[in-house]
Amino acid sequence: MPTSYLKDLVESWRTEFDWRAVEARLNEHPQFTVDFDDTTIYFMHVRSPEPDAMPMIMTHGWPGSVVEFLDVIGPLTDPRAHGGDPADAFHLVIPSLPGFGFSGPNPNTGWNNLRTAQAWAGLMRQLGYDRYLVQAADFGTGVSLTLAGIDEEHVAGVHLNTLPTPPSGDPGELDNLDDEDQARLARSARFVRELAGSMKLQATRPHTVAYALTDSPVGQLAWIVEKYKDWTDSASVPEDAVDRDRILAIASVYWFTGTAGSSAQFYYEIAENLPINVSTGRYPAIKAPLGVAVFPHAPFVPIRRFADRDFPSIVHWSEFDRGGNFAALEEPDLFVEDVRTFRRLIKE
Template sequence: MKTNTTNRRSFSNVLATGALIFMTAAGFAQKKSIENPESIRPYHISVSKEAITELKERVNATRWPEQETVTDQSQGVKLAQIKSLVKYWGTDYDWTKTEAKLNSLPQFVTNIDGLDIQFIHIRSKHKNALPLIITHGWPGSFFELLKVIGPLTDPTAYGGKAEDAFDLVIPSMPGYGFSEKPKSAGWGPEKIGTAWDVLMKRLGYKKYVSQGGDWGSVVADAMGRQAPEGLLGIHVNMPATVPADVAKALKDGDPAPAGLSVKENAAFNSLNKLYTKGGGYAGMMVTRPQTLGYGLTDSPVGLASFFLDKFNEWTYSGGNAEKSLTKTEMLDDISLYWFTNTANSSAQLYWENNNNNFNAVEQRTVEIKVPVAITVFPGEIYQAPKSWAERAYKNLSYFNEVNKGGHFASWEEPQIFTIELRAAFKGLRK
């Protein structure tokens, strides 16, 4: 295929300017940050027309590889599927509609420990709403959580009761979305957890709860270990429950330990599949995030296929993410990473924390001092057995298995996710 070189005339300039995002606003925000680092400042997203045009030009100039040589997805994303998604991206997808939706939400930025952190903050109209901070994961973002904003903050409009209400804080992790990128090493889950406590207290919350999936679970666990004053409890939907003997067998490539129950054996098999066939993405980010970043930063289709591989595998969809998420929803998330140029900076988090995030010992779950609630979704990377959860989390206060949803639980099944959070934190309301 002939490469359309004219379409690449100013791509390097776009990347150098961070995809031409909020040029004037960014300068203003930086100035205000220097004057008063701890101020809470309104935030507005404005991706330039030039950046959107450049993206479409890149997408439409894609040089495609040959088709896979198998009929399944064992070699990765199928050529026909990614071509369909990319065709929509280059023609019908409209970022401006997404941007308008985001700008209709109350967004803010504040500087914590030298980094500007962008976040969405919605106060419920109901009295005595429970403050809740929710942390997204990779390859997700705040887009995972938009569907639950209404049900969590305004429960009476979604079949709930006023006493179910939450005040909601949804930050973008450092190096993700519109939060600032770390300039040096050290921004791992522990430091993010500490920053989230600063954020909640800066917003005036003396008591609050924390929730997360994927990296958000790791951050919530870290906050549980830190147990800052005012943290009432945590809820996770990707818990670290794997016992030491099971973790060793998985690492060494040995058979499952004897005596596992049916659910424990199923969990072992799911994790073994991840370690032997599905963990290459993490291996690259844990060991060489910078090297990987060059390709994902330069190629929007490379970025899209890298993400689509995980959307297919981790949604409760039987391997076809479009049964759980629309093309627009997936491209909202992928476009966010592209426009903010965060493929590399987001991958750095894997390098910062190269522990196995499923292992109870490595995640030190027994050290968690606050009540812990867990919801197990059937499409999660592995379905944590209750027997393992009880051993891993000494303060387990809530455990439930639901019948729909996957790794991106709030994105796929917002109603179930909302019901679970209401139940999980009910006993912590004062």
């Protein structure tokens, strides 16, 4: 990251960024905390004015937070007010992952995909939702697929905009891949080789990196903003893909809550599921209908043949020509419409 760029960004954060405006945006929506086992989970619960809205729980990844969903809450919960069909409405539950942002810092270990999925299932049950959809990206994907497996009686469908599809190890399955799939395979390999340093470090030495990040706001900012350059549809600077104030808002959440360490710990807890190697990152199949939105500038762009191999319940697959890892931030209109399209496929 160029020093000149970081200096400019830090100066914007220090003198121009308006955290109170972010607070005001968050406070437009009902927010709660609930205790699960040894930790406290923060979540937004935004009910639609439409009585027949479909409940949906949305899970962010790293370095993300509930802030990345602020621009899609209105269109998803109240499509009538945003030029859409009221039949597409959702009741939204948007938690912070354990140890992230307002759900942290969490000094306890053991919060992996399974334990988090159990908390999500319990949360939806406490809220009175007997049947609901699940939406996620980044390593929210692992939580959501696990949730669909342990609560299959209540999960009506899963919509993902991140789905790693690593090769199985059978050399024959690489035969006859077209040029696009070969490019996707190469993209995954490049990510693992050149851009996965933070993933590998946090999955193996989360506490070591935490000391530096917790002690330096500039270090924390640089650690986060780099990903909004490498993992987005960004031509030269992160702001090509995501508004600067939104990037600073997300960095502020990590800094103000002191969750660099406990969010890194989540990587450590789910290390066996991470695509740290080009041949890893596989998740178990689910019975619930699965929808996949493919954004071409994400670190891992799924290969349909491999996805069908691992997930026979895919009922929806869409490919976009722009967007990356943070679809709700980068391309909120595309994201919203794709979630609505998937919802229409789910039987009441």
